[in-house]
Structures are given as structure tokens and as C-alpha cells.
Amino acid sequence: MNKIIELDKKHDLIDKIKNKIAYIQDHPKISELRTKLYKIEQAEKMYIKQLELLKQAIITLENNLKNKEEELKKIDEDLYSGLIKDIKLLENIKNKEMNLQESKEQIEQELIENMDVVENLNIKIQKCKTKCDELKQIIENSNQKINEKLDEYTKKLYINLEQIEKFRSEINNENLTKYYNIRKRYKNALVKVENNICGGCNVELFMNKISKLDNDEIIECENCGRLMYK
Ligand SMILES: [Zn+2]
Numbered sequence: 001m002n003k004i005i006e007l008d009k010k011h012d013l014i015d016k017i018k019n020k021i022a023y024i025q026d027h028p029k030i031s032e033l034r035t036k037l038y039k040i041e042q043a044e045k046m047y048i049k050q051l052e053l054l055k056q057a058i059i060t061l062e063n064n065l066k067n068k069e070e071e072l073k074k075i076d077e078d079l080y081s082g083l084i085k086d087i088k089l090l091e092n093i094k095n096k097e098m099n100l101q102e103s104k105e106q107i108e109q110e111l112i113e114n115m116d117v118v119e120n121l122n123i124k125i126q127k128c129k130t131k132c133d134e135l136k137q138i139i140e141n142s143n144q145k146i147n148e149k150l151d152e153y154t155k156k157l158y159i160n161l162e163q164i165e166k167f168r169s170e171i172n173n174e175n176l177t178k179y180y181n182i183r184k185r186y187k188n189a190l191v192k193v194e195n196n197i198c199g200g201c202n203v204e205l206f207m208n209k210i211s212k213l214d215n216d217e218i219i220e221c222e223n224c225g226r227l228m229y230k
Contacts, residue, residue, distance in 0.1 A: 004175060008216060010160055014161065017156055021153050030139065040128050058111065061111050100145060114163050191228055196210055
């Protein structure tokens, strides 16, 4: 009968190993790291997109600047050619020149500001890349450790499963069926009796039961149905 106690212990052990395997397969630290990595990768993508848009904007601004400069050059040629004698016309051209000069400076200012943003974005992208590489390395190392642990637990699991098979073959079928039926209901199908009290439901045993236990028998609790030993 004591084989059932050993079988029960093995089952508990196997449950523990299975829990450990389930836990490390879905390790909270790894999912946390993956979430972090995903967020940083998304941020990096966003910065890269912003950078691309900004570069396009800069090209447009540079073209605008070039046009303004050409226009300005033309106006200056007209203005200082000495050919235009009409004062009003000259004033008009001068105003135009001033306006052009102003918008040229505005574009230049905008370009400088955009260049600063480009620099900042490049720094941010670089930081993201470094952080992503770090995280990937940490995840890889952790995965390696997890796989080693998984191998170890899986081996343990198989060894214990084999031992369970051995115990099963040594226990008579009636007791085995009884044990497994109770195990379907309770995780602790087999309990120890202490102070004449069932370790599963805490109800006191009858005297005739106690004497059986004293003979190293395994009996059922009349209250909860669990198997008991002393
Ligand atoms: Zn009981």
C-alpha cells in the first residue's frame, strides 16, 4: 500500500514541474522585455518617418530658397542696371526686393530650425537603436537560460513519469482506480492523519478506522472520501 504514498508524491512533484515549465515558458520578465522592445521599435519607426518628412520639407525649402535667390538676383539686376528711370517703378521693385529678402530670411531661419530637429531626431533614433540592441541581447540571453531550464525540467518530468509507470504496475487496479477517482476531485487525494484527524477535511476519525491506520493500511475518509495514511 505504501506504493500509493510514493505514487502520490510523484504526482505532486510532476504537478510542480509542470507548473514550473508553464511559468518559464510564459515568463513575465520576457513578456515585459518584449513589450518594452516593441514600444521602442515603434518609437524608432515614428522618428524615422518624421525624419523622412522633414528631409522632404527641407528639400522643398531649399528649392524655394534657390528660387527666391534667383528672383532676387534678377530684381537686383533690374534695379541697378540704371535703365529704369521711373521713380515709382523703382520703388515698387525696391519693395519687391525687400519682401523677397524678408521671405528668404524666413526660409533660412526655418531651414536652421529644421536642421536642429533633424539632429535631435537622429540622436533619438540612435538611442532607440542602441536600446533595442541591448534589449534583444538581454532577451536572447534570457531565452537561452530559459531553454536550458526547460530542458532540465523536461528531463525531470520524463524521469518522474517513468517512475510513476513503475509504481502503477506495482499497485493493484482497484486501489489505483480509487486513487485516481479521488484525485479528479481533490488535488490532495492522499492525506496524512494526525491526532486522529483527516488531513483533508479536518474531521475526526472513528476508532475502528484508527486501528486500521495503525496497521499501516490506507483507508478512505468517511467524510470527504480522500485516502488516508498514518
Ligand atoms: Zn476527510
